[in-house]
Amino acid sequence: MSTTALSGCRTRTTALVVILLASFMDLLDVTIVNITVPSIRAELGASPAQLQWLLAGYTLAFALGIITGARLGDLYGYRRVFLIGIAGFTAASALCGAATTADLLVAARVVQGICAAVMVPQVLSQIQLMYAPHERGGAMAAFSSLSGLAAAVGPILGATLLEGDWYGLGWRAVFWINVPVGVLALAVAARVLPRGRGTTRPRLDLTGMAICGAGLLLILYPLIAGSEHLPWPTWTYLSLAAGAAVLALFLLHQRRLALRGGTPLVEVSLFRMRSVGGGLLIQFLFFVPVMGFFFTFTQLLQTGLGMTPLAAGLTMLPWPIATTAGATVGAAVLLPRLGRATVQLGLLTLATGLTLLALAATSGGLAFLPGMIVGGAGMGLTVAPLAQLTLERVPPAHAGSGSGLFNTIAQLGASAGVATIGTIFFPVLAAHPGPAAPAYGTAFSTTIWASLALLTLTLAVTFLLPRRPTPA
Numbered sequence: 001m002s003t004t005a006l007s008g009c010r011t012r013t014t015a016l017v018v019i020l021l022a023s024f025m026d027l028l029d030v031t032i033v034n035i036t037v038p039s040i041r042a043e044l045g046a047s048p049a050q051l052q053w054l055l056a057g058y059t060l061a062f063a064l065g066i067i068t069g070a071r072l073g074d075l076y077g078y079r080r081v082f083l084i085g086i087a088g089f090t091a092a093s094a095l096c097g098a099a100t101t102a103d104l105l106v107a108a109r110v111v112q113g114i115c116a117a118v119m120v121p122q123v124l125s126q127i128q129l130m131y132a133p134h135e136r137g138g139a140m141a142a143f144s145s146l147s148g149l150a151a152a153v154g155p156i157l158g159a160t161l162l163e164g165d166w167y168g169l170g171w172r173a174v175f176w177i178n179v180p181v182g183v184l185a186l187a188v189a190a191r192v193l194p195r196g197r198g199t200t201r202p203r204l205d206l207t208g209m210a211i212c213g214a215g216l217l218l219i220l221y222p223l224i225a226g227s228e229h230l231p232w233p234t235w236t237y238l239s240l241a242a243g244a245a246v247l248a249l250f251l252l253h254q255r256r257l258a259l260r261g262g263t264p265l266v267e268v269s270l271f272r273m274r275s276v277g278g279g280l281l282i283q284f285l286f287f288v289p290v291m292g293f294f295f296t297f298t299q300l301l302q303t304g305l306g307m308t309p310l311a312a313g314l315t316m317l318p319w320p321i322a323t324t325a326g327a328t329v330g331a332a333v334l335l336p337r338l339g340r341a342t343v344q345l346g347l348l349t350l351a352t353g354l355t356l357l358a359l360a361a362t363s364g365g366l367a368f369l370p371g372m373i374v375g376g377a378g379m380g381l382t383v384a385p386l387a388q389l390t391l392e393r394v395p396p397a398h399a400g401s402g403s404g405l406f407n408t409i410a411q412l413g414a415s416a417g418v419a420t421i422g423t424i425f426f427p428v429l430a431a432h433p434g435p436a437a438p439a440y441g442t443a444f445s446t447t448i449w450a451s452l453a454l455l456t457l458t459l460a461v462t463f464l465l466p467r468r469p470t471p472a
Helices: 008-044 048-076 078-098 102-119 121-130 137-144 146-164 170-176 178-192 206-228 234-259 268-272 274-304 309-316 318-338 341-359 365-391 396-430 436-464
Strands: none
Touching: 008 048, 008 078, 008 102, 008 121, 008 137, 008 146, 008 170, 008 178, 048 078, 048 102, 048 121, 048 206, 048 396, 078 102, 078 121, 078 170, 078 178, 102 121, 121 137, 121 365, 121 396, 137 146, 137 318, 137 365, 146 170, 146 309, 146 318, 170 178, 206 234, 206 396, 234 268, 268 274, 268 396, 274 309, 274 341, 274 365, 274 396, 274 436, 309 318, 309 365, 318 341, 318 365, 341 365, 341 436, 365 396, 396 436
């Protein structure tokens, strides 16, 4: 691994802020667009299918490209690939803001997702490059808290931009706001990010890219699109089974390529590391109930309890605040002392918070506050130590591959969470006709009990993690 040292802690902190800002832009664009759908439909005359792909196209493109994006960082340098990714993401945001038809907007969103897949894997790789293992606690805490922050801030910022109608832009403002932020981040990143990549320049595995992309597409497409049809059609199950088979073929191809002396997209040897295999499984199991919660809780607040998007966003705001605090305490304070018990404590705290929210499902208002604080803190206590325990023993030469796997598994878990938890939520809702609040409250509570079962399984898997982080 060749690196260029950062000149002082201040420069390193500036570099961290820049890459975290870019990652936050990606996460925010997943959540903020939901609030603009009615306005886009009214102005562009978008069909239901176009609106669905406006949301799903970004997610699918991101998930399909992220492993390749990670390997590109290994091959051509994390700094260079990050700069290309953020430049493309910024340009695609401008295209979204200028779109004159629904088809053009969907196409620009797909490009935006591809560029995010190039940009985001370099964030964890840069953190591994800039910080020694015993120094990564704070940086990992900041990175891990971004998902909860974006989930809550997205609806608030989206509603504020729509209601303010800045410069008459309406829904377009949610895309144009990325442009000045992206330009600033690009300019600063070009000055402060360290240079680093693998010590060799092997060829990119194009065959592996094709196989991996096909497998992920076969799995993600039914999770994203099939969940719109309940019960799930037969084709969704066939696609999921085919996707699993193709991904197994992909891993076999990667193993054979490595044995021949080639450079695979995914370093299969990482799976032999107990910390990596266990951490990736926990990552998947954890994101299923968490992202399912965000999806169903938003439905409860806005449709069941009749809150405006802004009021719903403000109700959810304590979650990311508590997540940030929990991540900081978990990674910087508890992890060095408790090791993997920090993750276990986080899962138990999250389960307690979700239980409190289920009990307050039909009350609304301040009744949600204790559950939001406890649940958010539990998420923070889990995600930051989990990232560190999973990736800290990955060799620097394989940082991109490890980062790509970690992010891909999170995306798979998030997509599976919305699909599977939604599959529980909507049938229960349909079985309880009558006033919206009790029906939505019952459906939401039912999904929470299912989520608690998944968190119990996740807790059992945590024993695969290292008992303690690597000492300084």
